[in-house]
Amino acid sequence: MPLSSSLIARAALELGDRDGPAAMSMRRIAADLGCDPMAIYRHFPNREALLDAVADLALAEVAAPDPAAGWDSRVREILTSARAEALRHPGIAAHIASRPPLGANGLRLAASLNGALAEAGLSPSGVVHAAQALIAYVAAALAMANQAGVRDARWSQVSSAMIGLPGSELPVVGSVEQFEYGLRLLINGIRAEVS
């Protein structure tokens, strides 16, 4: 079986799913494939390019939103699904967060998002601005969910000290609830923008 870029990316994605982000090194991916590390460089110019491909692959199963739904629930669907898919792939989630992929799947999502925002009544440049704000927010929520184990402790301590809420009632940083709250704020904000 000859190496190909999609075969490498696919193997790397699965390796990351199993062993986490620490496994996503050129050397370990090569070992997993049973090839020389340098063989990968025949298909990708460098590690970042490989990770970009893996990241885009991880978004392959993001569902297309119901076209009959309103623009706001379509936006919510796309972004919620993208977040969930990214979190299903722990090896590459951090990379998606730091560099939203613009491969075939990323482009499909961006087009879908732009369509919904245009339908909301935003101007063309408003669509671009709003899409970037939404993508930035999803990326950040992803980064937080990704290291939630570490951050929860820090943040609930801070929040409970400052707000006086019992820790158990605090939202988990990076939780779905927190994510959806911020998404609602942004969608409310877009609605205010066009009304």
Add this chain to the structure above:
Amino acid sequence: MPLSSSLIARAALELGDRDGPAAMSMRRIAADLGCDPMAIYRHFPNREALLDAVADLALAEVAAPDPAAGWDSRVREILTSARAEALRHPGIAAHIASRPPLGANGLRLAASLNGALAEAGLSPSGVVHAAQALIAYVAAALAMANQAGVRDARWSQVSSAMIGLPGSELPVVGSVEQFEYGLRLLINGIRAEVS
């Protein structure tokens, strides 16, 4: 001059300002200080703890917002200033984005932000949710601004292809304008939440 944790953090911040994030390794920081790399471990348990300290230091000069201003412009002031201060320190900006610091300065900012949000009329748990959404957004905007050189090309290509706008009129990813647009959406969203 004996080593101390604040002396180390201060030197690391300046080194990063000069030589960028690649210079923020234990070995290079130690070389800059003229000490053994292991000497740093007598003051910080590991590299992440050192970077957390440096990150908090970078936020030292974020201005306290005018207390007479409305909650919305206070929120805007705090976050705009935090973003600007972080970007003034290229060595640590990416770390701030991935792990909003909770040292003395981070706590001061968080308290300030929470105060403004409480005044907006949010419930205690709404304050926590909204603060986290805002911090996540700033972190993401920071991450994008930080690698803007690379991303601009990717995104303007995509956006102009999909929206049909000339590339020159597109917002630069990670620009102040883009940042402020998203911030306005979130603040609009908060206003909608409490009305």
Add this chain to the structure above:
DNA sequence: ACCTGAACACCGTTCAAGT
């Protein structure tokens, strides 16, 4: 007891040597 630096177990990538 304290401190140092050699050593360990890794990296991404270059490049010369082999086929």
Add this chain to the structure above:
DNA sequence: ACCTGAACACCGTTCAAGT
């Protein structure tokens, strides 16, 4: 011409040896 793997220039951190 193609491919391999040794080598380069790094990492963060451990730990044994020195003072």
